[in-house]
Amino acid sequence: MTVNRRTFMGTSAAAAAALAAPMVKAAGHGRPKVIVVGGGAGGATAARYIAKDSKGEIDVTLIEPTRTYYTCFFSNLYLGGFKTIDDIGHGYGTLAAGGVNVVHDWAIGVDRDAKTVSLAGGASLPYDKLILSPGIDFVDGSVPGWDLSAQNAMPHAYKAGSQSELLKAQLMAMPEGGTFAMVAPPNPYRCPPGPYERVSMVAHFLKQNNPTAKILIADPKAKFSKQGLFEEGWQNHYAGMITWIGPDFGGENVSVDPAAMTLNIDGEVNKVDVCNVIPAMKAGRIAELAGVTDGNWAPVNAADMSTKADPDIYVLGDASQQGDMPKSGFSANSQAKVCANAVRGALTGSKVFPAKFSNTCWSLIAPNDGVKVGATYEATPEKIAKVDGFISQTGESAEVRKATYEESEGWYTGITTDMLG
Amino acid sequence: MADRAAHNRRTVALAAVFWMCAAPSFAQSGDIEAGRDVFQRCSGCHQVGQGARNGIGPHLNGLFGRAAAGLEDFRYSKSFQRAGAGGLEWHAETLDVFLENPRAMTSGTRMSFPGVKDETDRANLIAYLRTFSDNPANIPEADPTARARDHDLDPAILALVGDPEYGEYLSGECTTCHQAAGGDDGIPSIVLWPEEDFVVALHAYKNKQRAHPVMQMIAGRLSDEEIAALAAYFGNLEE
Numbered sequence: 001m002t003v004n005r006r007t008f009m010g011t012s013a014a015a016a017a018a019l020a021a022p023m024v025k026a027a028g029h030g031r032p033k034v035i036v037v038g039g040g041a042g043g044a045t046a047a048r049y050i051a052k053d054s055k056g057e058i059d060v061t062l063i064e065p066t067r068t069y070y071t072c073f074f075s076n077l078y079l080g081g082f083k084t085i086d087d088i089g090h091g092y093g094t095l096a097a098g099g100v101n102v103v104h105d106w107a108i109g110v111d112r113d114a115k116t117v118s119l120a121g122g123a124s125l126p127y128d129k130l131i132l133s134p135g136i137d138f139v140d141g142s143v144p145g146w147d148l149s150a151q152n153a154m155p156h157a158y159k160a161g162s163q164s165e166l167l168k169a170q171l172m173a174m175p176e177g178g179t180f181a182m183v184a185p186p187n188p189y190r191c192p193p194g195p196y197e198r199v200s201m202v203a204h205f206l207k208q209n210n211p212t213a214k215i216l217i218a219d220p221k222a223k224f225s226k227q228g229l230f231e232e233g234w235q236n237h238y239a240g241m242i243t244w245i246g247p248d249f250g251g252e253n254v255s256v257d258p259a260a261m262t263l264n265i266d267g268e269v270n271k272v273d274v275c276n277v278i279p280a281m282k283a284g285r286i287a288e289l290a291g292v293t294d295g296n297w298a299p300v301n302a303a304d305m306s307t308k309a310d311p312d313i314y315v316l317g318d319a320s321q322q323g324d325m326p327k328s329g330f331s332a333n334s335q336a337k338v339c340a341n342a343v344r345g346a347l348t349g350s351k352v353f354p355a356k357f358s359n360t361c362w363s364l365i366a367p368n369d370g371v372k373v374g375a376t377y378e379a380t381p382e383k384i385a386k387v388d389g390f391i392s393q394t395g396e397s398a399e400v401r402k403a404t405y406e407e408s409e410g411w412y413t414g415i416t417t418d419m420l421g
Numbered sequence: 422m423a424d425r426a427a428h429n430r431r432t433v434a435l436a437a438v439f440w441m442c443a444a445p446s447f448a449q450s451g452d453i454e455a456g457r458d459v460f461q462r463c464s465g466c467h468q469v470g471q472g473a474r475n476g477i478g479p480h481l482n483g484l485f486g487r488a489a490a491g492l493e494d495f496r497y498s499k500s501f502q503r504a505g506a507g508g509l510e511w512h513a514e515t516l517d518v519f520l521e522n523p524r525a526m527t528s529g530t531r532m533s534f535p536g537v538k539d540e541t542d543r544a545n546l547i548a549y550l551r552t553f554s555d556n557p558a559n560i561p562e563a564d565p566t567a568r569a570r571d572h573d574l575d576p577a578i579l580a581l582v583g584d585p586e587y588g589e590y591l592s593g594e595c596t597t598c599h600q601a602a603g604g605d606d607g608i609p610s611i612v613l614w615p616e617e618d619f620v621v622a623l624h625a626y627k628n629k630q631r632a633h634p635v636m637q638m639i640a641g642r643l644s645d646e647e648i649a650a651l652a653a654y655f656g657n658l659e660e
Binding site for chain 2 (some may be wrong): 334341353356358360372375387389392407409410411412413
C-alpha cells in the first residue's frame with residue numbers, strides 16, 4: 001500500500017492529536033512544524049527519525065532539490081569500477097511514505113523573525129524548528145584559475161552524481177601513459193580520507209586499463225588521514241604510479257589553466273590529461289543566508305546541534321563547526337539522531353537522552369584491501385569531544401583487509417536504510 | 422537506482438535453479454563425526470541435541486521434514502515465514518542449497534552466516550544434523566552440542582531490566598551499520614536476540630574478550646544499564 005501524505009495526516013495525525021498534548025504548539029497552526037533543508041546523510045536521517053519517532057505529532061518537511069541522491073560515500077568505488085552509478089543513487093519515495101513531506105525545491109532564504117523558509121519556486125514555509133544540513137560549497141578563488149565555470153574541464157567530483165560521471169568519463173578517455181592530476185583540499189573538508197581513497201581507486205582503474213599512466217597529487221597539507229595506510233597500499237599495489245607533492249615541495253602553491261589543461265605547482269607547469277580540482281570548502285550557502293555561520297562554517301552547541309546564533313536553527317554534518325568529529329556521512333547521520341531526539345523533546349515534551357556520537361570511515365585501497373578509522377565522541381559545553389578511537393594497522397593480513405571491505409558494504413546498506421528507510 | 426526488490430527476485434530465481442540442479446548424492450555420504458566439527462560454526466546461535474532450546478537461532482532438533490519457519494515459539498524473519506508458507510521444507514537437498522549460500526535462498530534471513538562453501542563439509546554437517554531428527558528415527562541420546570555461552574558475567578548484570586525507550590534512542594548508534602529490519606549485507610543482524618545473549622555479547626566486546634575494533638569501541642563506553650536497554654529494545658522489535 002502506498003501511504004500518501006493525505007492518508008497519513010488523516011489517520012495517524014488525528015489519532016495522535018487526540019491522545020497527546022504537545023508541550024509546544026506554535027500559534028496559528030496545529031502540529032509543530034520542522035523544516036529540514038538538505039536530504040543527505042544528516043538531513044534525511046533527521047527528517048526520518050523525527051517523523052518516525054513522533055508518530056505524526058510533528059509535521060516534517062524535507063527540502064531537497066534533487067530527486068535522486070547520489071551518496072558521496074562509495075562514489076570513489078564507482079570511479080574504481082566497484083559500483084555502478086545506479087548503485088549509489090537513491091530516491092526519496094520511502095521517506096515520503098514514512099510521513100515526511102518531501103519538497104523538491106531550493107531553499108533560498110530564511111526569515112528568522114517570521115520563522116519562514118523561502119523556496120526558489122516562490123513558496124514560503126513556516127517552521128518552529130529549522131534543521132539545515134546543506135553539505136558543502138566551495139570557497140571562491142581558493143585554487144587560482146578555477147571556478148564553477150571550469151568544473152567541466154576540471155571536475156571536483158566532490159558532490160556525487162553528474163560530476164562523478166564526468167570524472168569517470170575523463171579517466172576512461174585518458175591517453176596511454178597520460179597524467180591524472182589532483183589538487184587536494186586544505187583542512188577542514190568533507191571526508192578526510194576521500195581524496196586519497198579516490199587516488200587509490202583511480203590507480204586501480206589505471207593499473208587495469210592504462211598501466212603506464214601516472215597520478216600527480218598537489219596537496220597543501222603536510223599530512224593526511226590514514227596516510228601510513230594509504231602509502232603502504234600505494235607501494236604494495238601501485239608502485240611507481242603515484243607522486244604526492246606536499247607543502248614542503250610547493251603543493252600548497254598551485255594554480256590551474258583549464259583551457260590549456262595545465263597545473264602549475266610552485267612555478268612548475270605540468271601538462272595534464274585529467275585534473276581533479278577539489279577546492280577549499282565552506283558550509284552550504286543556505287547556512288550563510290540564514291546568518292548562522294561564522295567564517296566558513298556554522299558553530300553549533302554539542303548537546304543538540306543547535307546553532308550558537310539561533311536556538312531554533314540547527315546545523316548538521318559537513319556545514320557545522322562542532323569540534324572533533326570529521327566531516328563525514330557517518331558523522332552527519334550520528335549528529336542527526338542526537339538532534340532529532342532533542343527537537344522532538346522540545347516540541348512534544350518527549351524524553352531527551354544525553355548526546356552520544358560516533359564515526360567510522362572505511363576506505364578501499366585495492367580489491368579486498370579495506371581500511372578503517374573510527375572514534376566515539378561526547379558533548380561537552382565547548383564542543384563535541386573525542387572519547388576513544390581506533391585505526392587499521394599497517395601490515396594487516398589479507399583476511400582482515402577483506403573482512404574490513406565486506407564490513408563497509410554492510411555499512412553502506414545499513415546507513416542508506418537508516419537515512420532513507 | 423538501487424533496485425533491491427528486482428535484485429532479490431533475481432537471487433531467488435537463481436536459488437531455485439540451484440535447487441533443481443542439486444545432486445542428491447551427498448544425502449547418505451556425510452561423515453557424522455566430521456559434521457560435529459563443522460557444526461561448531463553454527464553453535465554460536467543454534468543448539469541441537471538433548472535439552473536444546475531456541476537462542477539467537479532456532480534449535481535444530483527434528484529439523485528433517487520440518488517446514489521452514491516451522492517452530493511456533495521462534496520469531497522468524499518475514500523472509501523465512503514466506504518461504505515456509507510457500508512450501509519450503511527441510512531435507513538434505515534443501516539444506517544443501519540453503520547452507521551453501523543462505524541469503525541466496527532467503528534474502529531477508531537474519532542468519533548472519535556466509536554459508537558453508539565446501540561440498541564435503543556441507544554433506545558432513547547435514548549427516549550430523551540428521552542424527553537429531555525423528556525421521557529417520559535413528560537418534561542417539563546425545564549431549565547438547567551447544568551450551569549457554571561461557572562467560573563470567575556478574576549475575577547482577579544479567580539481572581538488570583533494560584529500559585526499551587532508552588534502548589530505542591541508543592539504537593541509533595547501532596542502526597548506522599546494523600539494519601533495524603534485521604538484514605545482513607556484510608554486518609550481522611542483531612535484532613530479536615534473546616536478551617541474555619545480547620548482553621553477554623556486548624560485555625564480551627566491552628571487556629575486549631571479543632575482537633572487533635569498532636564493536637570494542639562502541640561497547641566500551643556503554644554502561645551496564647545501557648547494554649540492558651539495548652538488549653531489551655532489540656530483543657523485542659516488531660518486524
